[in-house]
Amino acid sequence: xxxxxxxxxxxxxxxxxxxxxxxxxxxxxxxxxxxxxxxxxxxxxxxxxxxxxxxxxxxxxxxxxxxxxxxxxxxxxxxxxxxxxxxxxxxxxxxxxxxxxxxxxxxxxxxxxxxxxxxxxxxxxxxxxxxxxxxxxxxxxxxxxxxxxxxxxxxxxxxxxxxxxxxxxx
Numbered sequence: 169x170x171x172x173x174x175x176x177x178x179x180x181x182x183x184x185x186x187x188x189x190x191x192x193x194x195x196x197x198x199x200x201x202x203x204x205x206x207x208x209x210x211x212x213x214x215x216x217x218x219x220x221x222x223x224x225x226x227x228x229x230x231x232x233x234x235x236x237x238x239x240x241x242x243x244x245x246x247x248x249x250x251x252x253x254x255x256x257x258x259x260x261x262x263x264x265x266x267x268x269x270x271x272x273x274x275x276x277x278x279x280x281x282x283x284x285x286x287x288x289x290x291x292x293x294x295x296x297x298x299x300x301x302x303x304x305x306x307x308x309x310x311x312x313x314x315x316x317x318x319x320x321x322x323x324x325x326x327x328x329x330x331x332x333x334x335x336x337x338x
Contacts (some may be wrong), residue, residue: 171204173311176247177271179206180224181315184249187211187224193286194319195222195249199265201231202243208232214286224248225256229263242266249316250277251309254290257297261305268294270309271316280317281324 173322176198195212208231213222223250232241245261245267246252251274260268272280274293281287298305310316 171200172246173247173269173308174313176200176204176206176245177269177311177313178315179209180247180249181271181313181319183209183211183224184319187213188229188319188323191215192222194323195224197228197246197248199228200245200247201240202245207244208235209228209337218231221255223256225252225258229256229259229265232265233263238264245269249319252294254292254297257294260294261298261301261303264303265305267306268308269311270294270307271311271313272320273310276310276317277320280320284324287324 180196180198183198184194187196188194190211192215193212197210198206199208201207201246208228210227210231212224212225213227214220227244228246241264244265246265248268248270250269252260252273274289274291278289281289295307298307
């Protein structure tokens with residue numbers, strides 16, 4: 169059975185929209201079984217949890233690690249609305265999840281966010297981080313999906329950044 173990557177990436181983008189609607193940065197991730205069934209999802213919680221590590225992928229890895237044994241995770245795929253950052257790539261590596269698929273690239277995200285202080289984007293791609301490990305993890309992306317950029321429309325701009333440091337978690 170062929171897995172529909174677009175369907176699962178759209179599910180991750182829907183989680184990103186939910187995160188945005190809840191007052192967080194617009195990032196989402198889903199964990200899918202080897203058969204393409206969505207097992208878990210998680211959105212970004214950096215703002216509402218006041219936790220700089222509350223990225224969607226890291227939140228999903230925490231949940232997945234508590235829920236599934238290593239053998240199951242090895243056969244799972246993490247679908248992300250955007251390319252996992254270096255921190256999230258490390259979390260994915262340590263979790264044992266066997267495959268990563270993402271929509272928006274880190275460089276395209278940088279084009280959207282610019283110099284926004286809430287997203288100081290690193291230009292260290294997920295493939296580079298995972299290649300440094302001793303275990304191979306399959307990475308696929310970026311996938312061109314209109315929703316991957318649309319969820320960020322109007323979010324990253326100077327007018328939005330009028331919150332105080334306390335409101336931003338800083």
